[in-house]
Amino acid sequence: MTFEEIKKILEENLKGKIKELINPFPRRMTLWVDKADAIETCRALKEKAGFYHLSTITGRDTGDKLEALYHFAQNGMALTLRLQTDRNDPKLPTTIAVYPGAIFYEREVHDLVGINFEDHPDMRPLVLPDEWPQGIYPLRKDWHYNREKGVIE
Amino acid sequence: MSTFILPVGPQHPALKEPTSFRFLVDGETVVDADLRLGYNHRGIEKGCEERTYIQDLYLLERVCGICSNVHMTVFAQGVEKLMGIEPPKRGLFIRCLMGELERVHSHLLWLGVAGHEVGFDTFFMYTWRDREIVEDILEMVSGNRVNYGMQTFGGVRRDLDEMQIRKVLDGIAALKARTPYYLNIGASEPTLVARIAGVGKLPLEKAVELNAVGPTARASGWKSDVRQDDPYAGFGEHIPFNIVTDEGGDVLARVVVRAKELMESYNICEYILKNLPSGDIRVKAPRKVPEGEVVSRAEAQRGECIHYIRSNGTDKPDRVKVRAPTLANWPATLYMLRGGYVADIPIVMAAIDPCLSCTDRMAIITDPKGNEKVWDWETLRQYGIDFYRKRGIKL
Secondary structure (H helix, E strand, O other): OOHHHHHHHHHHHOOOOEEEEEOOOOOEEEEEEOHHHHHHHHHHHHHHOOOOEEEEEEEEEOOOEEEEEEEEEEOOEEEEEEEEEEOOOOEEEOOOOOOHHHHHHHHHHHHHHOOEEEOOOOOOOOOOOOOOOOOOOOOOOOOOOOOOOOOOO | OOOEEEEEOOOOOOOOOOOEEEEEEEOOEEEEEEEEOOOOOOOHHHHHHOOOHHHHHHHHHOOOOOOHHHHHHHHHHHHHHHHOOOOOHHHHHHHHHHHHHHHHHHHHHHHHHHHHHOOOHHHHHHHHHHHHHHHHHHHHHHOOOOOOOOEEOOEEOOOOOHHHHHHHHHHHHHHHHHHHHHHHHHHHOHHHHHHHOOOOOOOHHHHHHOOOOHHHHHOOOOOOOHHHHOOOHHHHHOOOOOOOOOOOOOHHHHHHHHHHHHHHHHHHHHHHHHOOOOOOOEOOOOOOOOOEEEEEEEEEOOEEEEEEEEEOOOOOEEEEEEEOHHHHHHHHHHHHHOOOEHHHHHHHHHHOOOOOOOOOOEEEEOOOOOOEEEEOHHHHHHHHHHHHHHOOOOO
16 A cells, blocks of 8 residues: 555544654655554554554653654555653553564563553563563663773773 | 473573573473573664664674674665665665575575474485585675675675676576475475474464564465565565465475575576676765664565664664564464474474574473473484374384
């Protein structure tokens, strides 16, 4: 489907909920909605717009907010869904009811950026070690890795 | 009958993807499977934020040894979009050629590993012998057998001359003559088929629902291939090829799909070399990248590889996200393993082509009271071979 066709479908199904819908490069589009509308948006994307494939989820620290970018794909178009959440209480609804393949991606984002996915059945660490301290998220901008000084400089 | 937990892995930290599995088994049947990653999490995404773009290019090449070129390609073409530069056509064609040669070496490697896991070591020797042909080609073209370092922002780093083109075509012709034999063995040799047909079933609707990618998805009949869905590099210039799919959804189908994909890759290589445009191989790229964000995708040999890159106007990226195809295939693998035999674990895991096949160490608990017996991967592999041998399947 082309950008115009997908735009029409999304505007019909998500009336007044779209914050931003752009087409920055050929075969790429970005959709920004409020996190309260996340599940409804995912359903519309899968059932109406034909985005069956969730490629991955990127977690990002924008400085004052935390952001989750869901990368969807179909033949001829890759769509990025942008959701933002507060840094002090980072919560997003889980999308695994719509996209069961999101289960590991959400765990990875939880590990590295510290976004809690509400109602996710299994929020154990996936990529960080078991002894990793609680509340420290390495992909946030305020975390820096300090390499130990070598014996010989 | 009571169930117990069978832990598998993690293994040697030098391997690319050491992974830990917990299987809930009831006798010989796997009831449930659970996964723990991260034994080799190297923090490459964080590392990228602290390095310049050109340093990141070589760091990202080292995400994986087998699909090194594809990570370089994905990152380079994403950054090129942000920079607003377009590589020359000759550069794009050579970029595609490297991708396909890498696919050939990886699929030949995989066919050998699959043969080894089911105890068919002759197959392993044959395919790995032929893999040397493509490894020699890669060494001749790039100077390296594994991490080629061919891609850069704005094109590729080395050109091909007439003599090299002739040698690559000779090598491809030799492989093209031998591969149908492997396809024939993989698809119709009765003992091998008895071992892999119906094993690790993944129906089409599950493959789509669990977002499987690459040959795993195509072997379940899902026609998805980034080369066609989202043409990149030379594929935007209409290099002809067919997407190989199979309706089987089992390990047999995955063998057949990969063997047929080899033939497609040979044809793509020949087309590229016979239609190689003349001109430059790269354009000059700026050091700083304007602010923006981009999603870049390519078809690795194991499936879709995707990078998300965000730039902030400096010479270092703000965020780089990498998703290699193996992670996308884990949910589907856990589904395939459920309901199967313990003896089928090695081949089902190997069938998605993770870098897990060279597993080193695992423990097997044989008694729920806690008497533990440690098996290594070799013992489990032998157990699988003996299990089927008792049932009359002798490879």
